[in-house]
Amino acid sequence: MKDMDSILIYGGRVIDPASGLDDDMDVLLRDDRVAAVGPPGKLRGQGKRAFKAKGYIVAPGFIDLHVHLREPGQPHKETIATGTAAAAAGGFTSVCAMPNTVPVNDSAEITRWMQSPERGALVNVFPVAAATAGSLGEKLTNFAALKRAGAVAVSDDGKPILEDKLMREALRKAAMLKIPVVQHAEDTRLTGGCSMNLGPTSFRLGLHGMSNAAESTIVERDIALVRATGGHVHVAHLSTREALQAVRDAKKAGLRVTCEVTPHHLTLTDDTVGEFNTNHKMNPPLRAVADREALIEGILDGTIDAIATDHAPHAFHEKEVEFERAAFGITGLETALPIAITVLHQHFELPLWRIVELLSSNPAKIFNLRNRGTLAKGSHADVTIFDPKKKWTFEASRSYSKSRNTPFDGWSFSGRIVATIAGGRVAYEG
Amino acid sequence: MKPQLRSLLGISQLTTGQIEAILALARRMDLKRPPQLLRNRHVALLFYEASTRTRISFEFAAKALGATTTQVTPTSSSIEKGESLIDTGWTVANVGADAIVMRHPNSGAAYLLARYVHVPIVNAGDGMHQHPSQALLDALTITNHKKKLQGLRVVIVGDVYHSRVARSNAELLTRFGVDVVFCGPPDFVPEIAATLAPGVTACHDLNIALQGADVVMALRVQKERLVNKQLSVEEYIAEYQVTPLRMRLAKPDAILMHPGPVIRGMEVTSEVADGPQSCIHEQVRNGVKTRMAILATVLGAA
Ligand SMILES: [Zn+2]
Numbered sequence: 001m002k003d004m005d006s007i008l009i010y011g012g013r014v015i016d017p018a019s020g021l022d023d024d025m026d027v028l029l030r031d032d033r034v035a036a037v038g039p040p041g042k043l044r045g046q047g048k049r050a051f052k053a054k055g056y057i058v059a060p061g062f063i064d065l066h067v068h069l070r071e072p073g074q075p076h077k078e079t080i081a082t083g084t085a086a087a088a089a090g091g092f093t094s095v096c097a098m099p100n101t102v103p104v105n106d107s108a109e110i111t112r113w114m115q116s117p118e119r120g121a122l123v124n125v126f127p128v129a130a131a132t133a134g135s136l137g138e139k140l141t142n143f144a145a146l147k148r149a150g151a152v153a154v155s156d157d158g159k160p161i162l163e164d165k166l167m168r169e170a171l172r173k174a175a176m177l178k179i180p181v182v183q184h185a186e187d188t189r190l191t192g193g194c195s196m197n198l199g200p201t202s203f204r205l206g207l208h209g210m211s212n213a214a215e216s217t218i219v220e221r222d223i224a225l226v227r228a229t230g231g232h233v234h235v236a237h238l239s240t241r242e243a244l245q246a247v248r249d250a251k252k253a254g255l256r257v258t259c260e261v262t263p264h265h266l267t268l269t270d271d272t273v274g275e276f277n278t279n280h281k282m283n284p285p286l287r288a289v290a291d292r293e294a295l296i297e298g299i300l301d302g303t304i305d306a307i308a309t310d311h312a313p314h315a316f317h318e319k320e321v322e323f324e325r326a327a328f329g330i331t332g333l334e335t336a337l338p339i340a341i342t343v344l345h346q347h348f349e350l351p352l353w354r355i356v357e358l359l360s361s362n363p364a365k366i367f368n369l370r371n372r373g374t375l376a377k378g379s380h381a382d383v384t385i386f387d388p389k390k391k392w393t394f395e396a397s398r399s400y401s402k403s404r405n406t407p408f409d410g411w412s413f414s415g416r417i418v419a420t421i422a423g424g425r426v427a428y429e430g
Numbered sequence: 431m432k433p434q435l436r437s438l439l440g441i442s443q444l445t446t447g448q449i450e451a452i453l454a455l456a457r458r459m460d461l462k463r464p465p466q467l468l469r470n471r472h473v474a475l476l477f478y479e480a481s482t483r484t485r486i487s488f489e490f491a492a493k494a495l496g497a498t499t500t501q502v503t504p505t506s507s508s509i510e511k512g513e514s515l516i517d518t519g520w521t522v523a524n525v526g527a528d529a530i531v532m533r534h535p536n537s538g539a540a541y542l543l544a545r546y547v548h549v550p551i552v553n554a555g556d557g558m559h560q561h562p563s564q565a566l567l568d569a570l571t572i573t574n575h576k577k578k579l580q581g582l583r584v585v586i587v588g589d590v591y592h593s594r595v596a597r598s599n600a601e602l603l604t605r606f607g608v609d610v611v612f613c614g615p616p617d618f619v620p621e622i623a624a625t626l627a628p629g630v631t632a633c634h635d636l637n638i639a640l641q642g643a644d645v646v647m648a649l650r651v652q653k654e655r656l657v658n659k660q661l662s663v664e665e666y667i668a669e670y671q672v673t674p675l676r677m678r679l680a681k682p683d684a685i686l687m688h689p690g691p692v693i694r695g696m697e698v699t700s701e702v703a704d705g706p707q708s709c710i711h712e713q714v715r716n717g718v719k720t721r722m723a724i725l726a727t728v729l730g731a732a
Contacts, residue, residue: 200625206537206558206594276538320546321514322536324557 005048006030007421009383011040012053015353016060018361018374022353027058029381032424037375053385056418059356060375061093061123061382063363064333065182065260066157066236066308069095071119072110073102078313078402081120083333086311086400088427090333091359091417093382094124094372095311099135100158106130106141108149115150123422124382126152126369128182131170135159140166143173152367155182157236158283160218162188167222171231178368180234180258185218185243186210186284195324197270197285205276207323210285216242223250223257234366235259237310239284241294248303258366260308261295263332263339268292268407278319278326279407282312296348299358305366307358309336313403331401334394335408341388341415352388360384381424390416435727437544437551440560441601449566449602455732456570456716456723461494464722467731469496474527476502476518477554478534483690484554484563487714488531491721495731500527515539519547529729532556537594550728558592564689565598567720569606571713572645575685580607585639585680587613587670588649588697590623595689596649597626604629613639614670617659618651636670643680647687648672648697663696672698677707685709 007029014025014037026043028036036043064087070078080097087095097114099105105114111127119125129151133139135158143154154174160183161167167181174181191210196202198209215238222233223246238244238259250257270286280286298304312329319326340359344350364373371379396409420428435448459465473492477485485501492499502522515534522530529550532540537557544551555561569579576582584603590596590612600610604627612619613633624632633639640646651670656663677686686698686707694700703710726732 198622200622203591203620203622204597204626206556206560206597275541317514320516320542322534322542323538324536 006035006046007049007051007424008043008047009051009053009058009385010043012056012058012385014058014375015356016375017353017357018060019376021375025058027375027383029383029421029424032381034375034377034379034381036377051385051419053418056385056387057352058375059384059386060360060373060379061384061420061422062091062337062359063094063096063369063373064092064309064311064336065096065234065306065363065367067095067097067311067333068100068313068329069097069125070313071101072113076315076402080114080125081122082400082402083311083313084122084125086331086333088122088420088422089400089417090335091337091384091386091420092123092333093384093420093422093427094126094369096126096128096152096367098128098155098157099130104130104135106133106135108145111146111149111151122427123420126150126367128153128155128157130154131156131161131181132166137162137166140170140173143177143179147177147179151179152369153180153182153234155184155236157182157184160184160186160188164221164225168225168229171225171229171233175229175231180232180366182234182236183218183222184236185215185222185238187214187218190214195281196273197287199270199288201270201273205273212240212242212287212291215240215284216246219243220246223247223255226250226255226257230256232256232258237262237265237284237308238304239265239287239291239295241291244294244298244303248298251303258305259303260306261299261304262310263307263336264330264407265292266295266299267339267343272407276323277407278321278323279330279405281323281326281328282310282330283328299344299350300348304358306363307336307340308363309333313401314405315403319405329405331399331403331406333401334399335406335411335413337386337417338394338413338415342413345388346414381421383421384417385419386415386417388415390414392416434730438562438724438728439540439544439551439553441562441565441598446605449569449605452566452720452723452727453570453573455726456566456720459719459722461715461718464494466496467726468492468729471497471528471729472526473497473499473725474502474522474530475499476522476530476532478504478532478539479555481533481555484533487717488552488554488721491718492725494718495722495726497725515543516546519543523547523549529725552724552728555594557594559594559597561594561598563717563721563724564595565602566724567713567717568599568647568687568689569602570716570720571687571709572685574712575709576644579603582608582644583611583642584608584645584647585611585613585643586647586649587636587639587672589618589651589655590614590649591618591620592655593649599647600626600630611639615659615661615666636676637679640676640679643684645685645687646672646677646680649689650691650693651697653696667696671696672702674699674701674705677702677705687713689713
């Protein structure tokens with residue numbers, strides 16, 4: 001599909017939580033902006049290309065706050081081109097790329113390099129830069145320079161920022177720049193040698209297990225530091241009921257604390273590791289049934305702000321090894337919406353409106369992505385069109401990602417992406 | 431017909447019928463005149479972890495049945511150079527091994543190998559996970575002394591957390607109606623240990639656990655595992671060592687077992703290890719018979 005001057009998306013149901021809109025509407029995109037949203041038929045004749053969206057949901061483009069695109073440094077797992085192709089196929093028009101690349105993205109140069117047109121990105125790439133040099137947890141990076149280069153948040157993801165003083169300083173400095181500190185909440189002093197969740201399954205399999213406390217104590221510490229600094233902590237891939245409760249309490253107290261959960265933590269529990277299935281190995285690990293139930297509750301009551309995939313591609317040879325030696329992480333971009341529809345909408349009756357909030361408008365707010373996560377006139381022409389009823393079977397072998405490490409190969413879902421338009425260009429069409 | 435057992439990876443994969451069949455075959459094995467069931471067969475012993483006892487037991491078992499054996503150890507192969515387990519397994523199978531007996535420090539390693547390699551895999555211990563041949567030989571030993579397993583009280587005392595022997599034994603014995611009591615300090619017997627199988631309980635007081643016990647199974651306790659734990663070595667010995675006095679808390683006909691290697695003065699005293707209730711030597715003999723039965727079974731020669 002080549003560039004478009006203008007596209008008219010007609011006949012669909014527009015869900016745009018940021019504008020308070022849920023109605024049959026037509027959307028006109030011109031150049032790279034939303035030119036108009038109007039009642040059915042009113043915009044007829046406008047737009048070089050007309051896209052029929054009858055029976056489909058037309059939503060502001062999805063935004064994934066947490067992906068690993070593996071560039072620079074690990075193109076055998078993924079590149080920015082392949083990762084954003086998978087993002088487009090999953091309905092994401094923007095992805096926030098974590099800094100645990102090789103080398104670590106702790107500089108303005110790498111931040112700019114990742115956004116260069118030469119990377120061949122199909123959707124918008126927003127780097128999350130390292131909070132400390134080399135993500136070594138010793139010295140803060142230059143947040144202002146990183147922000148100027150395009151970073152939307154700072155994080156040492158993959159590792160936590162453990163030092164109290166350093167985290168306090170990070171929150172304080174980030175607050176001045178109005179960017180969040182994204183915390184991978186794991187007290188690594190308690191999780192050394194662990195490869196899954198602590199529970200009956202880890203005991204049965206003879207694997208060292210990570211306790212819930214290793215996550216929740218860091219979240220609780222960070223909340224105390226937010227209280228002290230007025231900063232904004234965003235809890236990455238929250239997975240335990242205790243950490244969720246801490247976030248819930250912090251929000252009640254009016255603190256700037258947000259959180260995301262992954263589709264897999266909403267779907268799977270630690271017993272599904274089965275007989276050492278490394279496609280069920282990720283960090284944070286799949287948790288107990290009670291944790292999954294709490295996360296669902298956190299989605300329903302609004303404590304959880306966003307769904308983020310933690311898309312973490314790895315090559316076959318990095319996964320098909322002894323469980324304890326296998327890399328943590330799974331791919332997730334192409335299964336996020338199907339899981340949200342199948343698990344949250346169909347099973348737990350979460351309105352589609354809320355799903356669009358979790359995948360688009362809320363993430364835009366959390367990372368301050370202006371004029372995104374909405375279809376209001378003048379916003380970026382980032383649009384996701386999906387069929388909430390379409391039944392289909394996900395096949396890892398047909399993934400756009402370079403890697404195949406997914407626990408959802410062969411799963412049947414409801415809900416499929418029809419088209420993804422990023423910056424006014426069709427990035428994916430099913 | 432009972433389903434053919436291809437690889438022996440862990441206890442949970444076995445039907446009770448398969449367990450009974452292996453035990454029955456093991457009982458019939460005559461160590462003086464072993465049947466030449468595995469003539470012209472090759473068994474590879476792939477040991478990523480030093481284990482003289484288990485390795486020589488499998489080696490004797492294979493050779494007694496007429497098979498040849500080859501040892502593959504990290505120091506003698508490309509394992510050290512970073513070759514993957516799957517590639518090593520393929521190599522061993524393709525040079526002509528009819529079965530691979532594997533010991534590995536990572537839990538689940540045997541399961542990984544069995545998914546990729548086309549020859550039967552016998553798990554000779556994977557990390558803290560499973561040691562099925564040990565559980566089978568222990569069941570054989572117990573049934574030599576007790577009329578039936580149903581209703582027995584078996585106390586497994588020591589470092590249960592790190593023990594594949596404890597996991598395999600508890601899974602096997604509870605399948606036959608045995609009450610299994612894990613006993614040790616909380617670091618070695620966390621509460622979660624009782625979730626392993628219905629019929630398993632956790633107890634931190636050996637004097638209580640031993641009351642009415644039919645079998646006392648002591649596990650090896652490595653001193654380094656007590657570093658930074660709630661108990662010192664001296665305290666561990668005071669509270670959890672199996673002594674003649676403590677053996678009297680068990681039933682008069684209780685037997686004492688230990689998978690070896692025994693650290694005398696640590697988990698048991700010499701009086702107990704060498705005493706009339708001890709079955710430690712018998713366990714070693716039963717180990718060879720059981721492994722003969724296992725190899726004959728997975729190689730389809732039973
Ligand atoms: Zn992370």
